[in-house]
Amino acid sequence: MMLKDKHIILGITGSIAAFKAATLCRLLVKQGATVKVVMTPLAKEFITPVTMATLSQNTVLLDFFKHDDGAWNSHVELGLWADLMLIAPASANTMAKMANGICDNLLLTTYLSVRCPVMIAPAMDMDMYRHPATQKNIDTLKSYGNIFVEPEEGELASGLVGKGRMAEPEHILQHVIDFFNQKKKFKHQTILVTSGPTFEPIDAVRFIGNHSTGKMGNALATALESMGAHVVFITGPVSTLPTLKHGTIIQVQTAEQMFHAATEHFPHCSGAILAAAVADFRPETKADFKLKSGNTIELKLVPNPDIAASLGKIKKSNQFIVGFALETDNELENAIQKINKKNLDLIVLNSLKNPGAGFGYSTNQITIINRNREIKHYPLKSKTEVAYDILEEILSNKLIQENEG
Secondary structure: OOOOOOEEEEEEOOOHHHHHHHHHHHHHHHOOOEEEEEEOHHHHHOOOHHHHHHHHOOOOEOOOEOOOOOOEOOHHHHHHHOOEEEEEEEOHHHHHHHHOOOOOOHHHHHHHHOOOOEEEEEOOOHHHHHOHHHHHHHHHHHHOOOEEOOOEEEEOOOOOEEEEEOOOHHHHHHHHHHHHHHOOOOOOOEEEEEEOEOOEEOOOOOEEOOOOOOHHHHHHHHHHHHOOOEEEEEEOOOOOOOOOOOOEEEEOOOHHHHHHHHHHHHHHOOEEEEOOEOOOEEEOOOOOOOOOOOOOOOOOEEEOOOHHHHHHHHOOOOOEEEEEEEEOOOHHHHHHHHHHHHOOOEEEEEEOOOOOOOOOOOEEOEEEEEOOOOEEEOOOEEHHHHHHHHHHHHHHOOOOOOOOO
């Protein structure tokens, strides 16, 4: 009974692979999970609600309202109830709507309402799966912190052979079990995460900044919460924030504001992961009005507080700090120097030389270095997967004691 007392929403979309959802539902229930099934209108063409209601031992949710008495199926209550939303199979159409916030059926409104992590198992023909539009939507959904169970290769409904068939129910079940096992590892830990850029004002409208989107920080915050941590998330100005069920989100603009927030909260945390791209310098003075164009302007820049070094000075023996280094040359040497100079326990190295890594991408390619100068290189992965790699490295270096309870 590996999933005893777990609440799982099983979302089923219009795909030929919907028949596998019956086996998946049976396996989840057999492991002790309470399963509530939500189906899209088209999913009914592939598997009947009666089948899923029988296997889940719960009424299947199909529409916003019950047509006989007008009772409302509350997607908000459902979202608060769940520990995990599992969409299997997830069609290309549904993923496109999820990526763009379209909610024209109960499954999609539930997806936008849930505060729990979401796991997605795509299913479609190989050409649909590898189409740039589908891959872009998958990247977008990964950047939101969604967990993907990669489709498998094999014979498809079209008769073609390739990647696109939904993972087998037994494989998806193992992903679900692994997810809940992971959730214990940071239980009772409070972790500070910095994320995004900082904007250093020049005048009333202009600023010095960088291209950071906060995607890496969002992925770390989401992964930490999925593994049981309480997250104190300090972010610069970004367009997308992580959905945290229990965490604290603090929004700032400047490096000084981020510094004050970090130094205030760090003493109460088990550790810090400093993923923000903090501006090293700020204008010495800020004009209260918009500077007029056509004039020559000289800016005197002064150093911003070094957040990593400042936290390193006050770090206690039972705390850890993970830093980030984005380098363009002498990458390893510069990263190793930062470990010692700033009293870090790990440093995550990015290189702008690697295609698909750095600012703006939904992927990243990292190298992790510890205090003993042990170096681990990782291939290009989604930032969600990178986040879990970083957390596993924190555990393997025994920076916190893994919690089994």
